[in-house]
Amino acid sequence: MMTDKRTDLTDLELNDLFASARTADPDPTDDFMARLFADIDDVADGFEQVALPTEERRSLLASLWAALGGWAGASGLAAAAAAGLWIGISPPSSLSSVTDVIWADSVDVSLFASEDILGLEG
Amino acid sequence: MDMAFDQYDGAPDGALLVAFANGDRAAARLLAIRLTPRALGQAYRMLTDRAEAEDVVQDALMRLWKIAPEWRQGEAQVSTWLYRVVANLCTDRLRRRKRNVGIDQIAEPEDPTPSVTDRMQDDARQKALADALASLPDRQAQAVALRHLEGLGNPEIAEIMEISVEAVESLTSRGKRALAAILAGRKAELGFDDDR
Numbered sequence: 001m002m003t004d005k006r007t008d009l010t011d012l013e014l015n016d017l018f019a020s021a022r023t024a025d026p027d028p029t030d031d032f033m034a035r036l037f038a039d040i041d042d043v044a045d046g047f048e049q050v051a052l053p054t055e056e057r058r059s060l061l062a063s064l065w066a067a068l069g070g071w072a073g074a075s076g077l078a079a080a081a082a083a084g085l086w087i088g089i090s091p092p093s094s095l096s097s098v099t100d101v102i103w104a105d106s107v108d109v110s111l112f113a114s115e116d117i118l119g120l121e122g
Numbered sequence: 123m124d125m126a127f128d129q130y131d132g133a134p135d136g137a138l139l140v141a142f143a144n145g146d147r148a149a150a151r152l153l154a155i156r157l158t159p160r161a162l163g164q165a166y167r168m169l170t171d172r173a174e175a176e177d178v179v180q181d182a183l184m185r186l187w188k189i190a191p192e193w194r195q196g197e198a199q200v201s202t203w204l205y206r207v208v209a210n211l212c213t214d215r216l217r218r219r220k221r222n223v224g225i226d227q228i229a230e231p232e233d234p235t236p237s238v239t240d241r242m243q244d245d246a247r248q249k250a251l252a253d254a255l256a257s258l259p260d261r262q263a264q265a266v267a268l269r270h271l272e273g274l275g276n277p278e279i280a281e282i283m284e285i286s287v288e289a290v291e292s293l294t295s296r297g298k299r300a301l302a303a304i305l306a307g308r309k310a311e312l313g314f315d316d317d318r
Binding site: 035037 | 154162180243270
């Protein structure tokens with residue numbers, strides 16, 4: 001057998017070798033699949049925690065709700081939002097006609113009272 | 123098939139991965155069932171060690187689950203990605219083996235007597251081939267394994283290895299020549315003297 005020491009494998013022999021290797025085809029065991037499924041659960045748990053912890057999400061919503069003043073605050077906010085929307089979609093020129101409809105008379109608004117409320121003029 | 127998997131009949135692998143990224147664990151389980159047999163075979167044929175092959179597949183799939191949120195359907199095939207990762211992990215392990223044990227010290231075929239069965243001959247050849255693959259440069263070992271152990275075509279290997287078809291041909295050709303030389307001294311053990 002020493003005469004073979006320096007003789008490379010022929011293409012045919014190499015192909016035989018590859019053919020032998022191709023016969024190896026192990027089936028996954030149930031235990032192995034269970035390990036893979038456990039990994040899936042671990043990674044999925046990680047995704048959910050990264051998204052935002054449930055407790056943290058709940059407390060964030062609670063804080064926001066409290067800051068708005070609960071139901072009372074929220075209803076006031078909703079009314080203000082509706083009024084803002086109405087004013088927003090009405091062009092400025094029509095604003096006076098809206099106030100006319102509501103109050104029937106025109107309303108003057110001034111930063112300073114027309115009377116001398118401090119009575120400085122005697 | 124499990125009832126939970128029915129809704130995914132015919133869904134591409136990439137769609138299952140995206141579904142998993144959106145919180146659907148059943149999609150990932152189905153993907154594991156689809157991909158594992160082939161990936162385990164690929165790893166086993168390169169390493170000839172079941173425990174190591176399982177570790178490689180588990181590692182590769184773990185990486186797949188973790189990148190699920192960034193996966194873009196249509197840009198890559200999950201199967202191509204998995205071939206690549208398994209091949210890389212296997213050559214990492216083969217390189218480690220080579221560092222720990224010299225090629226001449228690697229286990230000899232268990233029973234070289236004429237009474238060995240075909241199965242034992244296959245085992246001996248598989249072991250000798252894995253040892254020899256460990257001696258090749260990583261890229262040569264991967265190209266040879268994908269071509270001759272997985273039976274893939276050169277264009278597919280080129281996609282997996284992210285190189286040109288010509289580069290694949292060159293790697294497999296040099297890899298085969300190197301294997302033929304490395305195994306020259308073990309022809310008798312591999313049963314070739316009796317055959318020819």
